[in-house]
Amino acid sequence: MNRLFRQASVRLLAIACSLPAAVFANEAATEQKEPTSLSLKQALQLTLDKNPELGLYPLYVRQIDGEMQQADINPITVADI
Incomplete structure (x- = not known):
């Protein structure tokens, strides 16, 4: 049983x-x-929707540009011995 x-x-x-x-x-x-063919605009939007961290990329580019401008303004002083 x-x-x-x-x-x-x-x-x-x-x-x-x-x-x-x-x-x-x-x-x-x-x-x-989902459709089998996409336009470039649709593909980019779908990529940004699925990977939101890629939306921060323009901010990183601006940050690097700012750092390069600051490096040109205040060059590092080098002392030779």
Whole structure:
């Protein structure tokens, strides 16, 4: 009796675990697929949407430009011995 109960519980567990996978697979199949071709503007926007840290790139460029300007204004004094 205990053995039959264990086998039945294992089968029920297997069925219960496979149900979410079947549901998610069905939902993924019914979702709208992304277009296969993109314009450059769409590709850039999609890239920025999926990688928001890339939006900070212009700020890094401005920072480096500012550091280069400061380096030109105040050159480092070098002393020879």
